[in-house]
Amino acid sequence: MKPSIGRIVHFNSGEGPAAALVIKVRGEGSTLDLQVFYPNGGIKHMFAIEPGRHLGSWSWPPRE
Incomplete structure (x- = not known):
């Protein structure tokens, strides 16, 4: 998949x-x-985030 504006990750x-x-x-x-929308209700703008599974990265939500 290719990320685009408006997609959820x-x-x-x-x-x-x-x-x-x-x-x-x-x-x-x-x-x-x-x-980013945190479970505790916090919202934060994050810049230049790389893909991955490590802390501080983004990934696609798992498919169920």
């Missing part, structure tokens, strides 16, 4: 995955700016 935070809205796609299309 997961941001891998220290509290587990958080829902995030793609607000900008950078460069070749894998580096993203995100609006």
